[in-house]
Amino acid sequence: MRIETLFTPSEITESAVKDKPVVVIDVLRACTTIAFAMSRGCERIIPVASVEAAMNLASSLEKKVTLLGGEREGKRIDGFDLGNSPLEYTSDVVKGKAVVLATTNGTRAISMSQGAKEILVASFVNMVSVVDRAAGLGRDTLTVVCAGECGKFSLEDAVCAGMLIERLGESKEVELNDGAHAARSLYRQNQDSIADLLKQCEHGRYLESLGFAKDLDICSRVDSLSILPVVKEGRIVKPKRAKRK
Amino acid sequence: MRIETLFTPSEITESAVKDKPVVVIDVLRACTTIAFAMSRGCERIIPVASVEAAMNLASSLEKKVTLLGGEREGKRIDGFDLGNSPLEYTSDVVKGKAVVLATTNGTRAISMSQGAKEILVASFVNMVSVVDRAAGLGRDTLTVVCAGECGKFSLEDAVCAGMLIERLGESKEVELNDGAHAARSLYRQNQDSIADLLKQCEHGRYLESLGFAKDLDICSRVDSLSILPVVKEGRIVKPKRAKRK
Numbered sequence: 297m298r299i300e301t302l303f304t305p306s307e308i309t310e311s312a313v314k315d316k317p318v319v320v321i322d323v324l325r326a327c328t329t330i331a332f333a334m335s336r337g338c339e340r341i342i343p344v345a346s347v348e349a350a351m352n353l354a355s356s357l358e359k360k361v362t363l364l365g366g367e368r369e370g371k372r373i374d375g376f377d378l379g380n381s382p383l384e385y386t387s388d389v390v391k392g393k394a395v396v397l398a399t400t401n402g403t404r405a406i407s408m409s410q411g412a413k414e415i416l417v418a419s420f421v422n423m424v425s426v427v428d429r430a431a432g433l434g435r436d437t438l439t440v441v442c443a444g445e446c447g448k449f450s451l452e453d454a455v456c457a458g459m460l461i462e463r464l465g466e467s468k469e470v471e472l473n474d475g476a477h478a479a480r481s482l483y484r485q486n487q488d489s490i491a492d493l494l495k496q497c498e499h500g501r502y503l504e505s506l507g508f509a510k511d512l513d514i515c516s517r518v519d520s521l522s523i524l525p526v527v528k529e530g531r532i533v534k535p536k537r538a539k540r541k
Numbered sequence: 542m543r544i545e546t547l548f549t550p551s552e553i554t555e556s557a558v559k560d561k562p563v564v565v566i567d568v569l570r571a572c573t574t575i576a577f578a579m580s581r582g583c584e585r586i587i588p589v590a591s592v593e594a595a596m597n598l599a600s601s602l603e604k605k606v607t608l609l610g611g612e613r614e615g616k617r618i619d620g621f622d623l624g625n626s627p628l629e630y631t632s633d634v635v636k637g638k639a640v641v642l643a644t645t646n647g648t649r650a651i652s653m654s655q656g657a658k659e660i661l662v663a664s665f666v667n668m669v670s671v672v673d674r675a676a677g678l679g680r681d682t683l684t685v686v687c688a689g690e691c692g693k694f695s696l697e698d699a700v701c702a703g704m705l706i707e708r709l710g711e712s713k714e715v716e717l718n719d720g721a722h723a724a725r726s727l728y729r730q731n732q733d734s735i736a737d738l739l740k741q742c743e744h745g746r747y748l749e750s751l752g753f754a755k756d757l758d759i760c761s762r763v764d765s766l767s768i769l770p771v772v773k774e775g776r777i778v779k780p781k782r783a784k785r786k
Contacts, residue, residue: 306551307693448552451719474696474743481730482723498719 297468298437301457301475304444305401305408312439318412319426319460320527322443323452324499325380326402327419328515329365332382334534335523337391341532343403347373350398357394366398370506373398382514401443406527409441415527420456420490421517425524427463438464440476451482451497455490458483459518491516542713543682546702546720549689550646550653557684563657564671564705565772567688568697569744570625570753571647572664572770573760574610577627579779580768582636586777588648592618595643602639611643615751618643627759646688651772654686660772665701665735666762670769672708683709685721696727696742700735703728704763736761 302308321327330341339361344350347368354364365378365385372379378389380399397403409415413436418426430438440460442453458479464470465480472480486493494500494512503511525532547553566572575586584606589595592613599609610623610630617624623634625644642648654660658681663671675683685705687698703724709715710725717725731738739745739757748756770777 301694303548303694304552307549309692445719447554448718449546449548449720449723451723454723473693474690475694477742478694478696478699478723478727481727485726485730497722 297433297435297464298471299440299461299464299476300437300473301440301442301461301479303442303449303454303475304447305405305441306447308408308441310411313409313412315411315413316439317414317416317430317433317436318409319416319418319430319438319440320402320405320409320443321418321440321453321456322402322405323419323456323515324494324503325382325511325515326397326399326443327417328421329380329382329385330397330417330525330532331419331422331521331523333385333390333395334525334532335521336385336387338385339392339394341395341397341525342530343406343527343532344396344398345404345407347398350396354396357396361393363390363393363395365395368400370503370508381508381511383510401445405441405443410530412439417525417527417532418456418460420459420515421519421521422523423456423459423463424519425522426460429524430460430464431467445499450499452494452500454479455483455486455493459487490518542678542680542709543716544685544706544709544721545682545718546685546687546706546724548687548694548699548720549692550650550686551692553653553686555656558654558657560656560658561684562659562661562675562678562681563654564661564663564675564683564685565647565650565654565688566663566685566698566701567647567650568664568701568760569739569748570627570756570760571642571644571688572662573666574625574627574630575642575662575770575777576664576667576766576768578630578635578640579770579777580766581630581632583630584637584639586640586642586770587775588651588772588777589641589643590649590652592643595641599641602641606638608635608638608640610640611648613645615748615753626753626756628755646690650686650688655775657684662770662772662777663701663705665704665760666764666766667768668701668704668708669764670767671705674769675705675709676712690744695744697739697745699724700728700731700738704732735763
């Protein structure tokens with residue numbers, strides 16, 4: 297299996313995603329938050345690239361079952377129901393609901409991966425489910441897109457990509473592009489200190505400065521959720537046969 | 542000193558380069574070739590972003606002292622005097638001449654760094670000179686731009702950036718962004734096998750397939766040239782006080 301890792305959405309080309317299985321990673325925090333929301337009974341999440349698109353879309357959906365979520369600069373957007381903290385997405389709040397989600401990096405990376413055969417939403421918390429699915433993909437080239445941070449490389453996403461590559465390499469032969477090689481190396485150097493990594497990386501320190509230290513802990517819990525959010529026709533849903541804890 | 546490393550030119554923002562010292566790295570091969578050309582007596586190199594720009598510019602310069610150099614897909618451009626192999630840039634060919642140079646990644650990265658306080662052209666071969674200059678920069682934030690490969694991360698450039706960061710960290714306190722952290726980690730893992738790295742990375746394998754195996758050897762010779770090409774007003778010149786071997 298060939299694995300190509302892209303460290304920012306700007307590395308995406310049509311050939312990198314078109315008709316290919318794609319994994320999108322945004323550890324802090326969109327992809328972690330999506331996994332939490334789905335595991336708490338959220339029906340579907342509609343990722344959008346802008347605040348305006350979120351508000352327009354939400355206004356066309358049924359108010360009772362639709363929530364607006366998202367952040368700019370890590371903070372909840374004015375007028376939105378929810379921010380981007382996984383802790384906000386409890387069963388009480390999201391069960392049976394649809395969430396229109398606009399985040400700076402993660403939902404943008406998902407939007408830019410449209411055209412893919414399937415898009416898996418990955419972070420440390422649901423890594424086991426992502427690896428299960430990816431391992432069954434056969435000979436397809438797997439494209440792993442790191443959301444990064446405002447167009448720049450982010451260490452936590454690279455290390456998470458490396459964890460995926462390392463685990464896939466345990467069960468099958470993998471051929472790696474330069475990005476995937478680097479990601480695996482970075483994972484190997486950080487594999488015993490994921491929680492520390494999230495506290496020390498740039499965006500982790502920024503989130504801590506905003507008061508989101510608990511989120512960093514939540515986001516570092518490897519394999520804590522057995523859930524696999526997938527993007528289908530622009531909507532994130534939970535595959536029917538996903539294992540549950 | 543704060544060091545920010547960007548793995549592709551698309552990570553460049555105005556604030557990352559404007560009035561800041563910038564190091565541009567393209568190990569395979571533009572920055573290595575530029576160092577070779579300058580060390581062989583080339584007067585100046587004018588980096589341009591496109592073949593068309595190269596031809597237009599060259600036609601306005603004096604033919605006797607102007608050469609056209611560059612590549613597309615690693616190969617010399619039709620009608621150009623030189624390709625992008627450091628071995629072509631001998632004293633016989635380039636001494637006293639100006640070269641208009643169009644490469645896919647390196648000269649593009651230089652063009653996109655315009656607005657910088659100064660731009661240093663770096664690769665493994667002239668690392669000692671780059672470190673000397675960068676160490677004297679005081680408290681400025683240093684931006685290290687990796688040229689990458691066709692808009693994507695390239696391992697050899699990241700490791701070269703990591704070497705610069707590691708060496709700077711030996712003489713002064715350095716504060717690193719995520720990219721710089723990752724680059725230093727990747728350097729530490731590869732520091733004893735630079736020549737192998739160049740043979741194994743994606744672009745190295747591609748160049749070898751084109752018959753440029755010797756170039757990989759040349760490009761891996763750390764500190765083999767004491768020369769510091771700098772970009773001034775769009776032209777690459779050799780600083781007067783650069784040490785020479």
